[in-house]
Amino acid sequence: MKGLWEGRFRNLSFPQFKYKFHSKDDGLRLDFLNYLLPVLQIEVSLKAFNPNGFFTELQRQLDKVAGILGAYAKERKYFTIDDVATDLRKALGGDKYYCENLASILVYSADNYDRIMRKHSNFYNRFITYNESKERYSIQNSSYAGFIDWIRIDSRHLLNQSNRMGESDQNFEMFLPKVNRERIEKTFILLGILEAFGLLLYRVNGGDNPEIFLRINSRLQIERNLQDPMNYKNYILENVHLRHKISVAMLTYLFKNQVDNETFWEHIENYFLGNIPDEVLAEVQSI
Numbered sequence: 001m002k003g004l005w006e007g008r009f010r011n012l013s014f015p016q017f018k019y020k021f022h023s024k025d026d027g028l029r030l031d032f033l034n035y036l037l038p039v040l041q042i043e044v045s046l047k048a049f050n051p052n053g054f055f056t057e058l059q060r061q062l063d064k065v066a067g068i069l070g071a072y073a074k075e076r077k078y079f080t081i082d083d084v085a086t087d088l089r090k091a092l093g094g095d096k097y098y099c100e101n102l103a104s105i106l107v108y109s110a111d112n113y114d115r116i117m118r119k120h121s122n123f124y125n126r127f128i129t130y131n132e133s134k135e136r137y138s139i140q141n142s143s144y145a146g147f148i149d150w151i152r153i154d155s156r157h158l159l160n161q162s163n164r165m166g167e168s169d170q171n172f173e174m175f176l177p178k179v180n181r182e183r184i185e186k187t188f189i190l191l192g193i194l195e196a197f198g199l200l201l202y203r204v205n206g207g208d209n210p211e212i213f214l215r216i217n218s219r220l221q222i223e224r225n226l227q228d229p230m231n232y233k234n235y236i237l238e239n240v241h242l243r244h245k246i247s248v249a250m251l252t253y254l255f256k257n258q259v260d261n262e263t264f265w266e267h268i269e270n271y272f273l274g275n276i277p278d279e280v281l282a283e284v285q286s287i
Contacts, residue, residue: 002273013265014272039175040184041205042191044159046170047198051159054199058155061197062148064091065106069144073127078136081107097223098198105196107137109189110147116185154190203235242284246276249283 005017009028012020019025024033048054068087072079085103089096107128114126127143130136158174166172176187191202225232250271254264267277 014269018272038178039206040178041173041175042187043173043203043205044171045201047200048170050169054159055156058152058194058197058199061092062152064088066145066148067091069139069148073139073142073144076138078131078134078138080136102196105192109193110144112189113147113150113186116182116189120182151190151193154186155194158187158190245284245287246280249280249287250276253277253280253283 001018001021002014005012005014009017020028021030021033024036046054048057065088068084068091071077071087081103082100084107085096085100088094088103089099092099092102094102110128111130114128117124118126125141125143127139127141127147129138129140131138161174164172164174176184178184188204191200194200195202250267254267259267270276
């Protein structure tokens, strides 16, 4: 993008060019803009050493979850998230916090999956409902099996995407087009479930809005951060803080040196291109 701007569009400021480029402005007369597809970059790290180990463990856990949901459906039993956590602990083992976290994510994910499917299909029957008077959930029909199958099948599709890149089967990145909102929502539901199962870790780059997700019901993560707060990392906050320090140091540099108007705007354009004066970077390091 920098080369294109320098070669053909120096009559525009770089911020103006970026805006027109990303909004696909016809005034730029760049025919290829209509073929560009905005994407999300997803970094994935599998806990298993290879995909076969990943899918073997996923199948084991899904079979246990299917048995629990099937029992609720057969008995027409009302249940709470705590009930699911107790049953998961019996079926899967694991500590209390792990099962509570997994139970809450499974129930909320099932409800969100139901909502998305219902939104896009008038003939879809929701399988999980919440009774406000009883403050409990219930499984209404056998469509929970479709939810389990979706996790299994889409997990394979997710890991076998053609746009996947990486040096190993364990650590890789993939790209998700932003044009299909339903697909994005379902992908994040799936990734959240797989992470709750302890099968992978993931990070998303390139969203439309910078967001920090806090799972208040994730006691396991909260417990870990409370036990070791000095090792807590949040890349979004760290990046925002770094950019703030650079912008303050840059403005200080410009006004201290009292540069002329032309030089001032040249420095500003270079700043947005990522060309930061060495004096500014040195000042940031010393802060």
